[in-house]
Amino acid sequence: MSPEAEPHVPLLPEKKSSARPASVSGAVFNVSTTIIGAGIMSIPATLKVLGAVPAFVLIMVIAWLADVSVEFLLRFTHSGEATTYAGLMKESFGRVGSVAVQVCVMITNLGCLIIYLIIIGDVLSGNQPDGSVHLGILQEWFGVHWWNSREFALLFILVFVMLPLVLLRRVESLRFSSAVSVLLAVVFVAISSVLAVCALLEGKAKSPRLLPDLENRSSFFNLFTAVPVIVTAFTFHFNVHPIGSELARPSHMIAAVRISLVLCASIYFAIGIFGYLLFGDSIMADILINFDRDSDTAIGSLLNDTVRLSYALHLMLVFPLLNFSLRANIDEFLFQKKPLLATDTPRFLWLTLVLLVISYLAAIAIPDIWYFFQFVGSTSAVCLAFIFPGAIVLRDIHGISTVKDRVVAGVMIGLAAITSTVAILTNIYSLTGSRS
Numbered sequence: 001m002s003p004e005a006e007p008h009v010p011l012l013p014e015k016k017s018s019a020r021p022a023s024v025s026g027a028v029f030n031v032s033t034t035i036i037g038a039g040i041m042s043i044p045a046t047l048k049v050l051g052a053v054p055a056f057v058l059i060m061v062i063a064w065l066a067d068v069s070v071e072f073l074l075r076f077t078h079s080g081e082a083t084t085y086a087g088l089m090k091e092s093f094g095r096v097g098s099v100a101v102q103v104c105v106m107i108t109n110l111g112c113l114i115i116y117l118i119i120i121g122d123v124l125s126g127n128q129p130d131g132s133v134h135l136g137i138l139q140e141w142f143g144v145h146w147w148n149s150r151e152f153a154l155l156f157i158l159v160f161v162m163l164p165l166v167l168l169r170r171v172e173s174l175r176f177s178s179a180v181s182v183l184l185a186v187v188f189v190a191i192s193s194v195l196a197v198c199a200l201l202e203g204k205a206k207s208p209r210l211l212p213d214l215e216n217r218s219s220f221f222n223l224f225t226a227v228p229v230i231v232t233a234f235t236f237h238f239n240v241h242p243i244g245s246e247l248a249r250p251s252h253m254i255a256a257v258r259i260s261l262v263l264c265a266s267i268y269f270a271i272g273i274f275g276y277l278l279f280g281d282s283i284m285a286d287i288l289i290n291f292d293r294d295s296d297t298a299i300g301s302l303l304n305d306t307v308r309l310s311y312a313l314h315l316m317l318v319f320p321l322l323n324f325s326l327r328a329n330i331d332e333f334l335f336q337k338k339p340l341l342a343t344d345t346p347r348f349l350w351l352t353l354v355l356l357v358i359s360y361l362a363a364i365a366i367p368d369i370w371y372f373f374q375f376v377g378s379t380s381a382v383c384l385a386f387i388f389p390g391a392i393v394l395r396d397i398h399g400i401s402t403v404k405d406r407v408v409a410g411v412m413i414g415l416a417a418i419t420s421t422v423a424i425l426t427n428i429y430s431l432t433g434s435r436s
Helices: 024-036 039-050 052-079 085-093 095-125 137-142 150-166 171-201 217-233 237-244 250-282 287-292 298-334 345-365 369-378 380-395 403-435
Strands: none
Touching: 024 039, 024 171, 024 237, 024 250, 024 298, 039 052, 039 171, 039 217, 039 250, 039 287, 052 085, 052 217, 052 237, 052 250, 052 380, 052 403, 085 095, 085 237, 085 380, 095 137, 095 150, 095 237, 095 298, 095 345, 095 369, 095 380, 137 298, 150 298, 150 345, 171 250, 171 298, 217 369, 217 380, 217 403, 237 250, 237 298, 237 380, 250 287, 287 298, 298 345, 369 380, 369 403, 380 403
16 A cells, blocks of 8 residues: 555554454553543542432443544544545545544644643642642642642653653554553542542542533533533544554454443542532532541641642653654644654654643643543543534445444534534633633
8 A cells, every 4th residue: 555545643653463362451551541641630529510310321422432543543444545534534635624623633632731730740740720729749749849839759750750751663562651650540439439438438528420510501511511521531532543453353442442441431420429428519620629628637738749749650650652653643644745744853842842841831721620621621632522423424434334334423523513513602601700
């Protein structure tokens, strides 16, 4: 196949490789790491907006739609010659399609990397949402100093933790960090569940709202702002092809995706319930901020600190995985005729450093992850997760779509477009209303 027919993704392994095929368990870890990311942080806040029952239903529906959309992508991939998401869209819609995927991956991944740094900054140096002060771990341990400020703490993490990881030139080098990151996420949920159970036994737990509070028309439209948050939490489609290319059979990727979706949906709903039991309506868009509360016992304080540090470390390990896809897509978009990025050290280094600097500056300037989740989920993430896969099915250049496929694809695109539009308009109204 000619280079013009298929965009090449730098640093990714070739589809046909002599290397030993990856295991399904390894694929489950990589997919789960991509899914969980920072999405788990804002899931409890969606229960605050939606109520427990609608939130559970929405998580299940979006997880199911994500499974359907991935099945669409893989089926059309193996019916044609494409080996990447961008290549798949190029087969159906030409150069415009491949560029659309690359731009959406850039927006989604860069947004997520900024969100990761915001959360890490919240954990280490605290935040002050709506005027209320939430101290970070470093400030609680050592007091407020210049060296544990948000700006300095994030700079230290970027230079001494992030930089060595993002300088790795092969995605295979990140497989162990992905496994550790999933384990840390499980530790986070486990400790949260223990704290919630203790609160229940002590009679301090908050009663979760089962249904949304619809006091007025604006409350109803605010429900739509939770949808993009959950969509972003289930957007992993940009890593389907690189992870699937390492497996022996396409069916193995479908199985890995389904296992990961069940696992992550369970984790999401569990942390949503446990978080709401602990903090009720006082829950923040980033639940880690809530864990700065004082505890009556030394063990309680230790658990609060452990739950925050475990997830901050989790995000540090997820960061290079998403940075890998982001860097590859930017390089493919800007330097199509250049040598492979892994073989061009100057280009690799300056592109890596530029992405780190942009992420750092944005994380310092933006204090609230809720708006970032809504923006990304209402635009690029919903395109990658639902609109593009649905459009490929409706285009059907291989003639393999069934009537059921076309109906599901049409409904998927329609729901995604309507909810995203309402969410964007609601956010604009909220922002303009708060400033007037």
